[in-house]
Amino acid sequence: MKIIVDAMGGDNAPEEIVKGALEAVREENIEVILAGRGEDILRSIEKMGLKELPRGVEIVNASEVIAMDEDPLNAVRNKKDSSLTVALNLLRDGRGDALVSAGSTGAIVSGATFVVKRVRGIRRAALAPLIPNTAEGFILIDCGAYAECKPEYLLQFAFMGSYYAEDMLKIESPRIGLLNNGTEPSKGTPLQLEAYKLLEKAGEDGDINFVGNVEARGAMLDECDVLVCDGFSGNVFLKSAEGMASFILTELAKIFTKNIATLISGLIVKKQLRKMRARLDSDKIGGTMLLGISKPVIKAHGSSNATAIANAIRAAVTATEADTAARLQMNIDRMKIDDADDKADENT
């Protein structure tokens, strides 16, 4: 298996990206293609004390880099020699099985849609991170690929999330919840009201295991395996949870450094606290799957270090084996949206 890595994407590119990729090659039975500025990549490899390119590592040169604040679609279209665009072209052309990038989310979403294309019949790709909760975590879909949504997109997200949870998390008949501001079917804006009906019908048809509306708090307390929402709400959900976690961890650090007694107290539970912290940082662990694209694309966290990149590459391997895209294609008739408005924006 060969994983394509955008070597120039992310805050710690290219050094940590290259280091992570080499770690994955060393530990897993895979090859990687590093797309990016050849000399920068080689310098990173030299810095690691290596004299030559290790076996299983290939470099494909790309002279440009897409910055985090560039207009996503324009960047991909205009910077044809950017590391991301080159990587996407390699994926489209079958030079590798999956792609990992820690670059700009917007550019990855737009680029993957524009270059690699969505599964035929899928109207919107969606970011589907695993969010830690009191159980094994749940899939949040969409967490911000597109801010705006139609009820039909939410139905497709439910299917995508359901297949993904089965394939990747090995959950049988995953519980699908609709993010809402209350559990009664009458809750929400017209988007949720309409989506509820579509999801309910899919549940009755036996296509998904719809458990109804779920509040944000409920998802954290294991009321569903997949939480379906528009990208705006998903972003608010994720960032609010992250912000609260960050706030509490800061407060805890203050408590434990208050005096000698509390320092000792902190030392006793240090290992467990570190474990908890790692669990909360799950987005940094495995990267986030971009579902609905015809081939596996994994968005690694912008601040990814080598370990995070190696883990994202492992996730890409699992995603390639799971091949959720093929499953989506096979079941597309159940998920198809027949909407004239949407025909126009096929693959935009």
Next chain:
Amino acid sequence: MKIIVDAMGGDNAPEEIVKGALEAVREENIEVILAGRGEDILRSIEKMGLKELPRGVEIVNASEVIAMDEDPLNAVRNKKDSSLTVALNLLRDGRGDALVSAGSTGAIVSGATFVVKRVRGIRRAALAPLIPNTAEGFILIDCGAYAECKPEYLLQFAFMGSYYAEDMLKIESPRIGLLNNGTEPSKGTPLQLEAYKLLEKAGEDGDINFVGNVEARGAMLDECDVLVCDGFSGNVFLKSAEGMASFILTELAKIFTKNIATLISGLIVKKQLRKMRARLDSDKIGGTMLLGISKPVIKAHGSSNATAIANAIRAAVTATEADTAARLQMNIDRMKIDDADDKADENT
């Protein structure tokens, strides 16, 4: 000053509500009216070991109770002798200065709008809790009074939040942020894009101190004093943060009860942890202000105990003194929306 208390609202009604009200009367220089089933209230007072109604405490009988799952507006309209409806009528008729209820949020919002009425020119009332963050906290407005919003409502929320932060939190020129999925002005759905323009203009006119788009995470890290959003997003924000806090606190409890060493560690920091936990439960401390209503209405947490109710009554006292409603009325021309659609739903 006289505060009207819905004695039958909330999970712990009437006992804890009555107890909290009596505590407030004892400690503050105020009177209360308890609206609810007379005999139940008297029994609660007896249980506290009191032989007669304390000075400053009055009971107004109301035979019915609105359940948490009833349709809000119908409940208020049809159950004319419910504790909440009776309390709202007392407030409208000037029998008291402010109202505290731990009952159903929907019923309080609908009831206050229907009976007490909004400030003339305000299109939607909004729930404005103080959310704890790395600094002194920030006002989230709206956190769920109405799921759906127009850009103009968000502008009014910004004004209301700004005055409230000045009056209640004593913050000069409060920093107003618009909740969005990124900080660039181009971010969000059409709602945020339009609202951004309105808020920017109000900022340029010197009416509010608009600091731009703020991400959910940023608000937790003190990037604004008032975070403006539609009720749906506000609800997701609040419940996600609550869920994450609850998750982490549960994990912490597990860590500290793991073995004797960690138990000791936990004992050392017990007091500080309790303080942190209390800070995170801020909604249980002071209740949530319903802004935009012509008189002060405070929604106490559904699970409020006596202390929480006493604190909500104290918040009602402060709100009465601050009289944000008068300030809204005085400045209504700056905030007025001239929209034919909206004329129809004045006070619905």
